[in-house]
Amino acid sequence: MAKILVIDDERAIRNTLKEILEFEHHEVDVAEDGPTGLAVFAAGHYDIVLCDIKMPQQDGIEVLQQLNQQAPDVPVVMISGHGNIDTAVEAIKKGAFDFIEKPLDLNRLLITIRNATDKQQLIQETKTLKRRVARGLDIVGQSEPISRVKDIIARVAPTEARVLITGPNGTGKELVAHGLHRQSARAAMPFVEVNCAAIPSELIESELFGHEKGAFTSAVKQRKGKFEQADGGTLFLDEIGDMSLSAQAKVLRALQENKISRVGSDKDIGVNVRVIAATNKNLPQEIERGSFREDLFHRLSVIVIHVPPLRERLDDLPALVEHFNGLICADYGIPPKTFSLKAIEALQKLPWTGNVRELRNVVERLIILGGSEIGTDDVRAYATAGF
Numbered sequence: 001m002a003k004i005l006v007i008d009d010e011r012a013i014r015n016t017l018k019e020i021l022e023f024e025h026h027e028v029d030v031a032e033d034g035p036t037g038l039a040v041f042a043a044g045h046y047d048i049v050l051c052d053i054k055m056p057q058q059d060g061i062e063v064l065q066q067l068n069q070q071a072p073d074v075p076v077v078m079i080s081g082h083g084n085i086d087t088a089v090e091a092i093k094k095g096a097f098d099f100i101e102k103p104l105d106l107n108r109l110l111i112t113i114r115n116a117t118d119k120q121q122l123i124q125e126t127k128t129l130k131r132r133v134a135r136g137l138d139i140v141g142q143s144e145p146i147s148r149v150k151d152i153i154a155r156v157a158p159t160e161a162r163v164l165i166t167g168p169n170g171t172g173k174e175l176v177a178h179g180l181h182r183q184s185a186r187a188a189m190p191f192v193e194v195n196c197a198a199i200p201s202e203l204i205e206s207e208l209f210g211h212e213k214g215a216f217t218s219a220v221k222q223r224k225g226k227f228e229q230a231d232g233g234t235l236f237l238d239e240i241g242d243m244s245l246s247a248q249a250k251v252l253r254a255l256q257e258n259k260i261s262r263v264g265s266d267k268d269i270g271v272n273v274r275v276i277a278a279t280n281k282n283l284p285q286e287i288e289r290g291s292f293r294e295d296l297f298h299r300l301s302v303i304v305i306h307v308p309p310l311r312e313r314l315d316d317l318p319a320l321v322e323h324f325n326g327l328i329c330a331d332y333g334i335p336p337k338t339f340s341l342k343a344i345e346a347l348q349k350l351p352w353t354g355n356v357r358e359l360r361n362v363v364e365r366l367i368i369l370g371g372s373e374i375g376t377d378d379v380r381a382y383a384t385a386g387f
Contacts, residue, residue, distance in 0.1 A: 215264025
């Protein structure tokens with residue numbers, strides 16, 4: 001069921017639409033002209049608006065533009081008895097969801113209402129999912145080490161400087177990369193992540209730069225690589241210390257010239273990508289061993305952000321537990337559980353070799369196996385399973 005506002009200067013049309021839509025179990029309000037409709041819309045919350053084009057006082061196209069300014073996500077369906085192709089095109093260009101001519105076709109009207117309702121639901125679901133994802137990407141904590149990381153992110157993100165993120169596994173290096181992207185001028189563009197350690201060395205070049213049809217046995221069609229997919233946005237090369245030397249050479253060229261070439265092609269393709277890299281390895285040592293290019297290291301490490309292990313930021317553990325408690329319980333559809341002060345203190349005494357990732361797993365285990373209030377007995381019984 002949708003809440004619908006009908007704006008039309010013809011009383012017969014208003015009443016007919018109200019009766020039809022209410023019979024279909026929608027909630028309907030009506031307005032006799034543009035100014036009244038805008039006032040009614042501003043005073044309530046509507047899922048769909050049906051608006052006539054030819055009306056006294058204010059043209060329907062003007063009403064459409066004002067509605068789009070007030071609530072750009074609400075579908076507006078324009079209706080008119082003087083419709084033609086030019087009018088319909090203008091309405092769609094100005095942001096109308098659809099255009100229906102009078103006399104109204106009942107089936108066409110109901111299908112349009114259903115499609116508009118589906119669109120509205122998808123918009124709301126997308127917004128909810130984005131909020132949940134964004135919350136899951138927050139860097140939680142106020143300790144001195146993590147505050148320093150947040151400060152560097154805020155200062156570096158608006159620039160185009162390349163960033164190398166270092167730190168042990170499980171510390172949240174990917175969250176730093178997301179933070180840099182979200183606070184940058186590229187935030188509306190793609191954020192593309194590549195786990196260099198998870199891709200076989202013989203496939204990494206195809207993954208990064210794409211390939212042409214027939215470039216190798218399984219290349220049955222042309223494929224864009226991650227650099228092209230991230231064009232205009234950010235490319236996050238996670239665990240770059242595990243990248244093969246041949247792929248490193250191509251990445252270096254891409255950084256130097258802002259150009260790439262697909263596997264099996266000699267054609268250069270221009271790309272506009274901000275590269276952020278991360279590693280848990282000591283790259284200067286890898287350079288000495290001959291497994292990492294020194295020139296690539298200097299290209300990537302304009303700014304170096306070191307993410308501290310959990311043992312160096314134990315003051316953040318209570319906030320992290322609360323954060324994970326909320327996220328995990330929301331995923332399971334249960335109320336958040338309570339962690340006693342003694343339980344938090346017991347958790348702070350553990351070594352946390354797996355860092356924040358390990359803490360999240362432990363919190364999930366305690367939520368599943370513990371009672372409504374997590375105490376020290378739960379920590380002893382379930383949290384130390386991996387220690």
